[in-house]
Every structure is written in C-alpha cells, then in structure tokens.
Amino acid sequence: MRQETFISYKGYRWLLFTIGALIVCAVVYIVNSPVGGRNGGTVVGYSFGTLATMGIIWLMAYGIRKRSYRSSLGTVEGWLAAHIWIGIGLLFLVPLHSGFSFGCNVHTLAYLLMILTIVSGIWGVLYYATLSDKISSHRGGRKEAIVLEQISSLSAEIDQIAKGKSDVFMRLVEEFNFSFKPRFFQLLRRSRLTSLDQKRAGEFLVNLPEAEKDDAMRAIGLMDQKIDIAQALVEDSRIKNLLRVWLFIHVPASIALCVALAIHIFSVFFFW
Numbered sequence: 001m002r003q004e005t006f007i008s009y010k011g012y013r014w015l016l017f018t019i020g021a022l023i024v025c026a027v028v029y030i031v032n033s034p035v036g037g038r039n040g041g042t043v044v045g046y047s048f049g050t051l052a053t054m055g056i057i058w059l060m061a062y063g064i065r066k067r068s069y070r071s072s073l074g075t076v077e078g079w080l081a082a083h084i085w086i087g088i089g090l091l092f093l094v095p096l097h098s099g100f101s102f103g104c105n106v107h108t109l110a111y112l113l114m115i116l117t118i119v120s121g122i123w124g125v126l127y128y129a130t131l132s133d134k135i136s137s138h139r140g141g142r143k144e145a146i147v148l149e150q151i152s153s154l155s156a157e158i159d160q161i162a163k164g165k166s167d168v169f170m171r172l173v174e175e176f177n178f179s180f181k182p183r184f185f186q187l188l189r190r191s192r193l194t195s196l197d198q199k200r201a202g203e204f205l206v207n208l209p210e211a212e213k214d215d216a217m218r219a220i221g222l223m224d225q226k227i228d229i230a231q232a233l234v235e236d237s238r239i240k241n242l243l244r245v246w247l248f249i250h251v252p253a254s255i256a257l258c259v260a261l262a263i264h265i266f267s268v269f270f271f272w
C-alpha cells in the first residue's frame with residue numbers, strides 16, 4: 001500500500017476541494033456577463049478578489065499554525081496539504097478575478113509575486129519529496145546529537161590509547177585524527193571528508209615499536225569509524241540545509257506579495 005504524504009493527505013481531500021471550488025468559480029465566471037466586460041471591478045470580480053485575498057491571508061497564517069505546538073486546530077500535516085493545494089488553486093482564481101486582464105501595473109505585480117511564491121512552494125515540495133528520504137535520521141538512523149556524542153567519545157578513546165606512546169604513534173594520531181566542528185559544515189556544497197590513507201597508515205605501522213602495533217591498529221580502526229560517522233552527519237546536514245534554502249525565496253516573496261496586494265487594494269479604492 002502506498003504511504004500517505006502531505007500531498008495525498010486523506011485521499012487528496014484538499015486537491016478535490018480546490019478543483020471543486022475552481023469549477024464553481026469558473027461556472028459563475030462564464031454565466032456572468034456584466035456590462036463593460038468581465039474585470040476585477042465587477043461584483044463577481046470583487047467577490048473573487050476578496051476570496052483570493054482571504055486565501056492569501058490564510059496561507060500566511062500557516063507560518064503561525066506551524067509554530068503553535070499546542071494548537072488543536074487541525075493537524076500541521078492537514079494544514080500543509082490544504083496550503084499546497086489552495087495555494088496552487090489561487091493561480092487560477094486570480095485570472096478569473098481580473099477577467100484575464102493583465103498589464104504593466106501594481107495589480108499584475110501582485111500576481112507575479114504570487115506566482116513566484118507558488119513556484120518556490122512547488123520547488124520546496126519537490127525538494128522535500130526527493131531529498132527527505134536521503135536523510136539517514138529520517139530512515140530511523142542516528143540523530144545528530146547522538147552522532148556528535150559518538151564522535152566525541154571516539155576522540156576520547158583515541159586520546160586514551162595514544163597516551164604515553166612513542167613519537168611515531170603520536171604522529172600517526174596527529175595525521176589521521178581530526179577535531180570535528182559541526183559549525184564549519186559545508187552549508188550547501190557536497191563535501192567529502194578525506195578518508196584514511198591506508199598506504200600512509202601502513203608506513204607508520206612498519207616504523208612503530210612492536211608493543212604498540214595492536215593499539216595502533218585499534219586507533220586506526222576508531223579513526224576510520226569516526227570519519228564514516230562524521231561523513232554521514234555532514235551529508236545529512238547538507239540535505240537538511242537544502243531543504244530549508246527555498247524558504248528564503250518563498251517567505252520573502254509571500255511578504256512582498258502581501259505588500260503589493262495591499263497597494264493594489266488601496267489603489268483600486270482610492271482611484272475609484
């Protein structure tokens with residue numbers, strides 16, 4: 001059975017709702033034939049404009065609902081499903097409002113900003129659908145805090161083994177061990193931590209006193225393990241950052257849309 005996602009939430013309930021509402025609006029648009037032609041200034045035009053504005057205000061409220069952890073006003077998943085489908089529906093409602101008339105003005109600017117918001121939203125959803133499975137912590141893997149703890153306990157173990165050992169041993173640890181600072185994560189670029197150079201490790205082993213060889217092998221194993229764990233964490237962080245970056249377009253675009261919309265509504269009443 002296919003797993004339900006926020007897109008298919010409750011059998012595509014919000015997609016069906018949006019299609020139904022758009023069909024009703026399209027029928028009203030076709031049936032209504034005002035004197036002077038269909039445009040934003042007719043009764044139907046005003047009604048669709050008001051409906052679209054209410055839709056935008058509600059879409060903006062998603063940011064608040066998302067952070068109201070104690071709210072019992074529907075689930076966040078349900079809100080997001082509605083957000084996506086109603087958001088896309090506005091793309092079609094606004095042309096019905098304006099009578100498919102666009103120009104070089106603030107009214108059309110509001111519509112263009114709405115398109116930018118919607119396109120960035122679709123981009124975010126596609127990103128989410130393709131990338132979120134790749135985050136190992138989402139697949140039941142280890143969580144960041146636990147991984148960081150593991151890395152620091154591996155470091156402590158390596159330091160413990162190296163204590164009181166020969167210079168060659170110290171140089172081996174110095175060369176292969178690394179301090180892992182998550183603050184310096186490559187934010188968006190794919191980055192690989194250099195894996196342990198086996199040939200170089202072999203050279204160190206040959207030069208070590210016999211009594212230290214077993215400990216050296218153990219330290220090399222731990223450092224190798226540390227690199228693998230840190231690498232997985234870097235990759236997880238990269239994907240999580242990519243999942244957030246589109247919001248830097250979506251949210252400012254939605255705010256700019258609200259500003260342009262306020263000017264649009266003000267101007268149509270002011271110049272009435």
Ligand code: HEM
Nearest residue numbers: 040041049050052053094098101102103107108110111268
């Ligand atoms: C309460 C809400 C709204 C009201 C009262 C309203 C009012 C109007 C009026 C009176 C017109 C006709 C202007 C003219 O012909 O000069 C118009 C046109 C238009 N409106 Fe709205 N509107 C509203 C919401 C929206 C929304 C939400 C958008 C898009 C985000 C939008 C985009 C447009 C566009 C693109 C036009 C056509 C401009 C043109 O013909 O060049 N409106 N609106």
Ligand code: HEM
Nearest residue numbers: 059060062063083084087088114117118121122124125254
């Ligand atoms: C005019 C239309 C839209 C407006 C005004 C709008 C506005 C917003 C706002 C204010 C947020 C909250 C951001 C935050 O506080 O973190 C948000 C989040 C989001 N929006 Fe939109 N949005 C619109 C359309 C869409 C569309 C069409 C889609 C997808 C097809 C979409 C997908 C998303 C997603 C995935 C999130 C983040 C979900 C999360 O992090 O929980 N949005 N949007």
